[in-house]
Amino acid sequence: MKCQHLLVTGGAGFIGSNFVRQVLANNEDVRITNLDALTYCATLTSLADVAKEHGPDGSGRYIFVEGDIRDGELITRLLEDDSNGRIDAILNFAAWSHVDRAILNPLEFVDTNVTGTAVLLDCARKAFEGRFDETRFLQVSTDEVYGALQADDPEFTETTLLEPNSPYSASKAGAEQLVRSYNRTFGLPVLTTRCSNNYGPYQFPEKLIPLIISRAMADKPLPVYGDGKNIRDWLHVEDHCQAIWRVLNDGRVGEIYNIGGNSEVYNIDMVKKILAILDKPESLITFVTDRLGHDLRYAVNISKIENELGWTPSVDLDTGLTDTVRWYTDNTEWWFPLLGESETTMKKLYTGNKG
Template structure:
């Protein structure tokens, strides 16, 4: 089997690749892996250092918006795990164009190439942010899409395109929607690595608004395992939410990060809230649990401690990114 991982040099995609090469997903033991990555600011070849010498791995530089390049790479592929995307909400607020072209147009290019090449399955990796904000309860996969940022709107558009290629063309598509990821190798613009690296450098951390925005936290290893389960056993045309089962306000998360680094409350700086800041995300992941046997395995306390330790021990990885 040959698996194409788009965005395979990014935070989540590279974890999926490293685990594939280590035969960590039983359904894909021995699979050859092709990485397609544009190597923009968040895609780093260093994220693949531990598997670069594997004869089962091939790394290709290319933009998913380029149909000729995509067609070349997709040829002979059995499964596409599509992680490639622009993902940072703050960047989408100040400049939405790259989010629309990469997340929407790029996904359409990939879907068409998969259809033309006869790819067996296309797993489209998405986000809980497409649902919008929820005051109480949790979103099932059938909830209407009500995105509130340019980022989430572009991801919602790509979700609908993926669905359309299944319904119109019969392409074997599965969509996953995850909650907030954390773990090693995450680019330090996202809240966990941003706060950790700031604190390790003795800098204050910026807490938006009243700190009451709530997110469900999911370790990258659990997320990737959920994607692998969906790829192996998910029903064609279905959407699967992947959650972590730990909801925290940004204030509560900040308190845990301060404790993990050994910093005091004086290291918190209140900043004006983000435009259109969704108040709460919460996904109902009972479908993937009941159908595919998914449950998160990484406890948040343990996972966060390991993540902080990784950043403490890998300054050479993140220091050039924070200049």
């Protein structure tokens, strides 16, 4: 089936804004309602071009609603509004997503990531009743729900036991269990994706890659946790968005799909790659006390989505990283205004004040 009116939650964040832009550009018959609470990491400037081209004064296929996924009344109103064709799919990107912040304030993560998902599911169950054949609920989750791998362990598959280690990953795992339960108990047509680390344009400058780019550009010390030997698998955000679109429309209801880039890199090597692209010295690297409960390695086996849905990552890491660094150097007006908040958290983390 092809979903045509999407409720995207968290669409003013990093992945959600890339998804909104990509789907509207590639599908002339799709409309999107973007619901976002505009937390510290969200900015509508990420979608200013989209709002101009597709908002009420443009193609009319995009509207933004400021609001919270925990607000059941608002969600129900949006789902029952048929003035512009009823919403037939919910994609839940909204979450508190930064592991370091989850260490500072775990309950905030439980509140939005678990309770918020529960509210959305319950509104969907009621609004989609009688239309389960024509509706979908897609939960955007993370490979971090699996916990950590040792260096030589095989990659996570969709049947690997969930052993989340941080309040962030535990809250995402909790949300996933609710998603599963709404399918098994009520028949809600759900799908879940578990993706590895994303990089690309419009990522808030507290996450590793934009943090390193923004600080290196200013010749500031680059904090690297522990010995830098943690391993992450990296996927370009546009590949992630294409995978989500494929799962939404062609995935089997009730199933979980891993999404990844087959690009495992030590954190320290990622920092060195960025320094090389920017032509900055490695002497900027400063090792800092390791993150509490820092997972050593994540890596996902993606054969299920490759074999069933024919999706495979298309952006090679070195090319995607070079393009991303160029995007940040060319778009300082997007991220400069966001730096204050990111610096405040950094100070709390790297002065030993774990809150």
